[in-house]
Amino acid sequence: MPLSAYDLAALIRGDGMRITPVAVYRSLDRLCRRHEAEKVVTLSAYRIKDRAKALLMICQGCDRTRSVSASKLHDAIVQIMSETGFCSDGIAIEVTGYCQECQRTADHVHDEDA
Ligand SMILES: [Zn+2]
Structure with a gap:
């Protein structure tokens, strides 16, 4: 199921790590450029690119x-x-x-x- 950057930040914080939404966006951008993740435009969320x-x-x-x-x-x-x-x-x-x-x-x- 695709997750938004804020969903991902909340999950990471739930694991006890500190991360800002900006850092999550930066990481997602890097993953998208490497074709490892993709944005689901309709949902404003991200998924693993398969x-x-x-x-x-x-x-x-x-x-x-x-x-x-x-x-x-x-x-x-x-x-x-x-x-x-x-x-x-x-x-x-x-x-x-x-x-x-x-x-x-x-x-x-x-x-x-x-
Ligand atoms: Zn269904």
């Missing part, structure tokens, strides 16, 4: 994220950026919705209402 050129699915029920390979989509976006002369500093392809587990739970709740 795939390059991915499409990120964000569940609105449980806040879990899942990445799937989308290299052709990324390449198409890069091509469009090149054709339009837009200078991109990053591509984030994020889709919000509900994971299969949350859909099952919603179906279950719906069945009980019937």
